C-alpha cells in the first residue's frame with residue numbers, strides 16, 4: 294500500500310488489491326449482473342447523455358443526488374455486496390452506497406468534480422476499485438464553494454502549502470484499490486480524462502457512506 298499525501302489530500306493506493314484473474318472474473322460478473330444505464334443530465338436547458346454507463350446501488354434510504362440527477366437506487370448485486378463486505382474488513386467502514394461507472398472505451402470519461410455532496414459522511418473515506426483497462430486518474434487542488442465561503446468568513450483555513458500544490462496523475466490499473474481519505478474531497482477535485490486511442494473498457498466502483506437523514 295502506498296500513501297499519497299499533499300496539503301489537504303490523503304490517498305491510500307493498493308496496486309493489484311485484486312489479482313488479475315480475480316479482477317477479470319469480477320469484471321465479467323459485474324458486466325452481466327449490473328443494470329447499466331446511460332443517464333442524461335440537463336445543463337442550461339439542454340439534455341446531454343453522460344459519457345459512460347452508470348448504476349447506483351445502496352441500502353434503502355441511502356440514495357442521493359449527483360450532478361442534479363436524483364438517482365434510481367438498485368439493490369446490492371451479489372458481487373457488489375461481497376466487495377462491500379471485504380472493504381468493511383479492510384477499512385472498518387460499512388459502505389452503504391455504491392456508484393458504478395462503466396467507461397466503454399477511451400471516449401468515455403468523467404469531468405472535474407469533488408465528491409462533497411452534503412449527504413456524504415464527511416469523516417468516511419471513499420473506496421474506489423478499478424477493473425479492466427488502465428486509465429489516468431487526475432487530481433488538482435480546488436477548495437469547494439462551501440470551503441471558499443468558510444475561508445472567506447474566517448471559519449476555516451486553507452491547509453498549509455495548499456496554494457502551491459500542482460495537479461498530478463495516478464495511473465489506475467486492473468484490480469487497484471484507491472482510498473480517498475478525508476479531507477481530500479474538501480480541497481481537491483478529480484477527473485478521468487478521455488484517452489481517444491483506448492479501445493478497452495474499464496469499470497470503476499466507488500463505495501461511499503451516506504448519512505442517515507434525520
Ligand SMILES: O=C(O)CCC(=O)C(=O)O
Nearest residue numbers: 392394408430485497499
Ligand atoms: O472512474 C474513476 O476512477 C473515478 C470515478 C469518480 O470519480 C466517481 O465515481 O465519483
Ligand SMILES: [Fe+2]
Nearest residue numbers: 406407408483
Ligand atoms: Fe468522484
